[in-house]
Amino acid sequence: MHINGILIDDTFAEAFPMAYSKLIITADTPALARQAAQAAAGMAISIIGCSCESGLGEALDPAETPDARPGQVLWLYSYSAEKLEEQLFFRIGQAILPSATSACFNGLDSPLTCKPGAKLRYFGDGYQSSKLLEGRRFWRIPVADGEFVLDESFGIGDGVGGGNLLLMGTDRKTALEAAEAAVEAILRVPGAVAPFPGGICRSPSKPKGKYANVPASTNAGYCPTLRSRVETRLTPDAHAVYELVIDGDSLACVSAAMAAAIRAACRPGIIQITAGNYGGKWGKYHIYLHQILRENPA
Amino acid sequence: MRVVLETRQDCTGPISLKGINLPALFHLSQGEIWQLPLNHLSQPFLLGDVFKVDIRDSDGDEVVLRGDTRLLHYCGYGMDSGRVMVEGDAGACAGSGMSGGELVIEGNTGDCLGAAMSGGNISVQGNAGDWCGAALAGESKGMTGGVILTGGNAGSNLGNGMRRGLIAVAGNCKNYAGSCMLAGTILCLEEMGAGAGVGMQRGSLVAGTIQSILPGFSPAGLADTGWLRLYLNWLEENGFTMPASWLEKPPYRFSGDHLAAGKGEILAYEFPQ
Numbered sequence: 001m002h003i004n005g006i007l008i009d010d011t012f013a014e015a016f017p018m019a020y021s022k023l024i025i026t027a028d029t030p031a032l033a034r035q036a037a038q039a040a041a042g043m044a045i046s047i048i049g050c051s052c053e054s055g056l057g058e059a060l061d062p063a064e065t066p067d068a069r070p071g072q073v074l075w076l077y078s079y080s081a082e083k084l085e086e087q088l089f090f091r092i093g094q095a096i097l098p099s100a101t102s103a104c105f106n107g108l109d110s111p112l113t114c115k116p117g118a119k120l121r122y123f124g125d126g127y128q129s130s131k132l133l134e135g136r137r138f139w140r141i142p143v144a145d146g147e148f149v150l151d152e153s154f155g156i157g158d159g160v161g162g163g164n165l166l167l168m169g170t171d172r173k174t175a176l177e178a179a180e181a182a183v184e185a186i187l188r189v190p191g192a193v194a195p196f197p198g199g200i201c202r203s204p205s206k207p208k209g210k211y212a213n214v215p216a217s218t219n220a221g222y223c224p225t226l227r228s229r230v231e232t233r234l235t236p237d238a239h240a241v242y243e244l245v246i247d248g249d250s251l252a253c254v255s256a257a258m259a260a261a262i263r264a265a266c267r268p269g270i271i272q273i274t275a276g277n278y279g280g281k282w283g284k285y286h287i288y289l290h291q292i293l294r295e296n297p298a
Numbered sequence: 299m300r301v302v303l304e305t306r307q308d309c310t311g312p313i314s315l316k317g318i319n320l321p322a323l324f325h326l327s328q329g330e331i332w333q334l335p336l337n338h339l340s341q342p343f344l345l346g347d348v349f350k351v352d353i354r355d356s357d358g359d360e361v362v363l364r365g366d367t368r369l370l371h372y373c374g375y376g377m378d379s380g381r382v383m384v385e386g387d388a389g390a391c392a393g394s395g396m397s398g399g400e401l402v403i404e405g406n407t408g409d410c411l412g413a414a415m416s417g418g419n420i421s422v423q424g425n426a427g428d429w430c431g432a433a434l435a436g437e438s439k440g441m442t443g444g445v446i447l448t449g450g451n452a453g454s455n456l457g458n459g460m461r462r463g464l465i466a467v468a469g470n471c472k473n474y475a476g477s478c479m480l481a482g483t484i485l486c487l488e489e490m491g492a493g494a495g496v497g498m499q500r501g502s503l504v505a506g507t508i509q510s511i512l513p514g515f516s517p518a519g520l521a522d523t524g525w526l527r528l529y530l531n532w533l534e535e536n537g538f539t540m541p542a543s544w545l546e547k548p549p550y551r552f553s554g555d556h557l558a559a560g561k562g563e564i565l566a567y568e569f570p571q
Binding site for chain 2: 067069103131132133138145147148
């Protein structure tokens, strides 16, 4: 299959079930809400290194938030509900609680929940108190600019992580421009996040490697400088590759985001678009590029 | 199903609905409803002696009380589900002991509205009497859950001994709001009377203005309380029009009652200096 003359490889991305939560962070200004969300998303790039992946969602108007202030959606993904609860506790407590004027609310109705707020309340050192509104408990933790208010419970959903695309370009500049356009398209799909910096990964990886103590290592087949030393995956005229990793709240969401990204990335200077997989042995979901393009028309 | 109970024109005295589980009427025939015993003028009667009963199909389950509804006491007493609508004023103890469902009163109510309730929602378009959301006689706790929204004013001892839940009053309330309160939230959009929060242990009283602050309360500055925005937003969504100024400036905060546990708070936008 070709789009704008660019080859779309007949392959699939191998993706995995992930647990996710949706946080609504509010503050006195949109900038403060976004700042708190960015801090909480910090370094949640890949579960390989920190057991969490995250991305900012949409900015919310006061009319869309529980406390009628500007808000910012933050998505957090992890490989299990237990690990996700750990990350929620850690990231809300470490990043959102200290952020000026912030509050943190659950944004996901789900039968499965965890209670990071029930642990974070102890930061109140005995001065914490709670409010119960329509069965929903909020903790009030005294802080120096007022109170930090957060939900006790956060919903946990069944999401999908590890959707991916590899964009091969004739040079770094054009490959990067295509990747940036693709990330914009991904983030327009509700529920989709691109957890890498700017949504773009320049270091596609493979599991484990030559050294016993590393969980992942560089995917040598996509490194232009190793072209003569390894079995390269690059076409002869490809000199830069960027990977896009996509998590979403459903398989349909990840598929739609990948399809949108492919179309956005089909620009001059891109030679081929492919996806990473492990031969289909590890991931529960196989997202075929040709199929998602047919199912998600432009 | 819609069950309409309309008082007969010859009814003149108080009618207690304490023994009638109104949501259970949906499962009874008209004849069975007529035969239900109730107390009228302190005498035993059958429901059919006092009410005309009309049963109709409708989208949702609802019991409607109409006629001279001022005579009806204990409307929705102990209800746990469904919807009860009072087309007019209600007597005393409406919604007392209820644990679920929705009670809507289009007029005013007598004393003890929602007393000792543990869940559900009560909405009153007019005024509420004394002891709204308070404890029932002989009990130590007031309401332990649920929501009471009052479109008019409320009487004295609003939320006395309240343990949990929310009471919001669009107008004024008389003296001793939140007296002996254990926890929960009371909002009075206009003026709260004297003696507010006397003996309160925990919980929150919020008032547009307050007549006086008891000596058991100490000033705690301006309160930018996130939870209050949450509640105000929720009330707006539920048809309560909030004063614009409440969303623009923080209220003054007083903590107390230090003669009790002292973990309660009064938030007031204006108070006597």
